[in-house]
Amino acid sequence: MLISIAQIAGGFILLVWGADRLVAGASALARNLGVSPLIIGLTIVAFGTSAPELVVSGVAAYRGNPGLAVGNAIGSNIANIGLILGLTAVVYPLRVESETLKREYPLLMLIMIASLIMASDLIFDRTEGMLLLTGLVALVIWMVRFGLRRGPEDPLAKEFAAEIPTSMPTRIAIIWLAVGLIVLPISSAFLVEGAIFIARSLHVSEAVIGLTIIAFGTSLPELAAALTSALREEDDLAIGNVIGSNMFNILGVLGIAAITKPVDVEFLMLKQDFPVMFIFTVLLFFMAYGIQGPGRISRRSGFLLLSMFFAYQVLVWVTATRVVPDTPL
Secondary structure, three states: OHHHHHHHHHHHHHHHHHHHHHHHHHHHHHHHOOOOOOHHHHHHHHHHHHHHHHHHHHHHOOOOOOHHHHHHHHHHHHHHHHHHHHHHHHHEEEEEHHHHHEEEEHHHHHHHHHHHHOOOOOOEOOHHHHHHHHHHHHHHHHHHHHHHHOOOOOOOHHHHHOOOOOOOHHHHHHHHHHHHHHHHHHHHHHHHHHHHHHHHHHHOHHHHHHHHHHHHHHOOOHHHHHHHHOOOHHOOOOOOOOHHHHHHHHHHHHHHHHHHHEEEEOOOHHHHHHHHHHHHHHHHHHHHHHHOOOOEEEEHHHHHHHHHHHHHHHHHHHHHHHHHOOOOO
């Protein structure tokens, strides 16, 4: 058990570091090639912060552990809103100003509904995986075209511009990009192996580990990015990272997992965890839009999101102990 815990801890550390190097290298390279900061932020940064979920779920599906893959995607979306935005709003109440973000909310909900329909037969097959990845490509194209229309005066564009490295030479950027691409799959393999052993030792399903421990760990890059953005008073960037990550998690994480190997979905997850993801997303809609004037996620709302997130974690473990059979896995 101690070895598995060490594997998970080490895997998380390497995942976060590898994702950070991947984002830094790719962002600097794109900027050196003349790509606009808004497009870099909406695509490379969003991909980079979701890279741990993408790689972990792909490795889990390849190793024949579909519950871990789906649990990671759904659990990360819940953690992104409940834990990350909740904690960020407690530290610094967030104000929503950019039209770029407001246009992404309905799109996120549409993507979630599509994923629920696909999961209704309790499997994500390869055809559905292809559809999800096609949707991811379409999303990136839409983001690029929309970013080109918005221009440099958009609040979100200014915040992205302040975050992207400006003094990193192209040669160093390529090296860091390569390092990130190598470290991510290696650390993911360690993480998945440790998570599987712990699930079997605790006699719970792999989906439970994916929804809780793995989802928390792979969301650490989003947590670091959101807190940093909040402390710098870059409200739109903090919220934009979460919304972009949630869309990428469903389209990219589930898509890659399903293409790697058809992924079974537990009925309990369809009945319990998918609805929780929708509840958190709807709450974010109401908080971010606001009834009058700009949307605002206050400290009170942040405490509410945090409380709901921890209550959900308890629910997952309590439910797991009720449904798991007496015989070991």
